[in-house]
Amino acid sequence: MVGTSGQLATGITLLGFYSLGLAIPMLIVGYSSQWLQNRIKRLLKHETVLRYLTGGTLVVFGLYQIMQGNLAF
DSSP: OOOHHTTTHHHHHHHHHEEEEHHHHHHHHHHTHHHHHHHHHHHHHTTHHHHHHHHHHHHHHHHHHHTTTOOOO
């Protein structure tokens, strides 16, 4: 877009916003990694329940897809 219009300031502005859009989520994950590790450790205490819950969710979703005929065959 900037190459065809020839406006350097617009290109710099768009690139700056693009860079912020990539950097902000990365910084949030980086700064919250210790908190996330503690949460995951607490979840792993209930690993069996978590496995059944996620497995059940996948089975229910699969059955829903079959019943609705939304498979991409």
